[in-house]
Amino acid sequence: MSLPDRSALSRREYVRALVAAGGATALSACLDLSDDDEDEDADPVPAGIDDPSSLPDRQHAWDEQLPADGDENVRPAEHHVLVALSVSDDVGSVADPDARETVEDALRTLERAYERSNDGLLFTIGYTSAYFDRFEEPLPESVDLPEPEPLREGENPAFDEFDALLHLASDRPEVVLEAEEGLFGDRESVNGIEPEAELSGVFDREDDRRRTGFVGDGLPAERTDVPGVPETVPEDAPFFMGFRSGFADSQASEDRVTIESGPFAGGTTQQVSSMEINLAQWFGQENHYQRVSKLFSPEHAAEEAVGEVGEELGATNGLTDERIAATEDDARERGVVGHAQKAARAREDGEPPLLRRDFNTVDGDRPGLHFLSLQREIADFVRVREAMNGTDLDVATANNGILHYLFVDRRGNYLVPPRSLRALPPAEPNDDS
Incomplete structure (x- = not known):
């Protein structure tokens, strides 16, 4: 994907367009913005922790790490990327302990590299029913995970039938881009931390299913350059x-x-x-x-x-x-x-x-x-x-x-x-x- 025209966009519009574009070139352009005058006093990205095992067992426990507005409503992170993943054909079995260790090591690298916050990185990884269909045993009765379906007359959506979805969120556009690239071996380091492992070889990215977005006061009004x-x-x-x-x-x-x-x-x-x-x-x-x-x-x-x-x-x-x-x-x-x-x-x-x-x-x-x-x-x-x-x-x-x-x-x-x-x-x- 070609990069957006910097001269035609404000800085905020440009970084959102870079997140949407994704890839090493977009990340490089995003990091180059740190040399802009307006970023001279920007704080460094906060580092994570040496022992990620001390983090909450709930992947989705984000609220305490997110700020609140004046009415005590949780303010979501500004930049979001949804990375679609399919188990690689090179993986003989998803029960392979080496493959599981590789995935865990790759995710722990992110936790060591970035503070678990909106100023660092928040993320989850979830799995579809198509992934669990690989196993002879069904999911336990305590888990309700049906295949997606239309939920309104006349609705005809496509369905996510790949294996997993990685949700990356941060107030910093360079963080979601760097984390994504680091997970797939396209960065020698992430926030100064050398990756212990990478997801490539276990997962393939479904680039045509990659999704991005943003939340924040005033951000939608800046997208009047987009048709519609x-x-x-x-x-x-x-x-x-x-x-x-x-x-x-x-x-x-x-x-x-x-x-x-x-x-x-x-x-x-x-x-x-x-x-x-x-x-x-x-x-x-x-x-x-x-x-x-x-x-x-x-x-x-x-x-x-x-x-x-x-x-x-x-x-x-x-x-x-x-x-x-x-x-x-x-x-x-x-x-x-x-x-x-x-x-x-x-x-x-x-x-x-x-x-x-x-x-x-x-x-x-x-x-x-x-x-x-x-x-x-x-x-x-x-x-x-x-x-x-x-x-x-x-x-x-x-x-x-x-x-x-x-x-x-x-x-x-x-x-x-x-x-x-x-x-x-x-x-x-x-x-x-």
């Missing part, structure tokens, strides 16, 4: 559709999404739905009142409870039990229901079942979203998605939340094991695995 991103995206919005997301009271806790029993206790499941967003229609045909009604609820719009980009909501999306219970009445009497309002009907005992870690994308030069969620069971995601579909509601499709503007292109389901089982896990771990 209108000038009307609010300047301070962290997401393309113009509003904040990830409210603390509307997110499941890491405990809630963690598998509690069985050999994979301490792990979680992950789903990724990659989708395009029709922003031209969203901003061109709907005014602010209508966007609030369709994204949150009509009551939010009537009470002017959201603000320009959601800043008035604080740590909650404002969906009380009463507003959730009013969903059917809003459909029938107001002719519109909110996306968040519908999805909230899938809460259990008032608690949301999903921990969202999604991010904007312009992969394919189109605005979109990689909706990444963690949940104890994939069935939790399916249940939320069915509630979001709102097929039980008497409302026109165009007013049924934001369904009219989202188009799912690809979906994948993953088991994210605990760290102790993250390197080529068997389907039925035992004390000897």
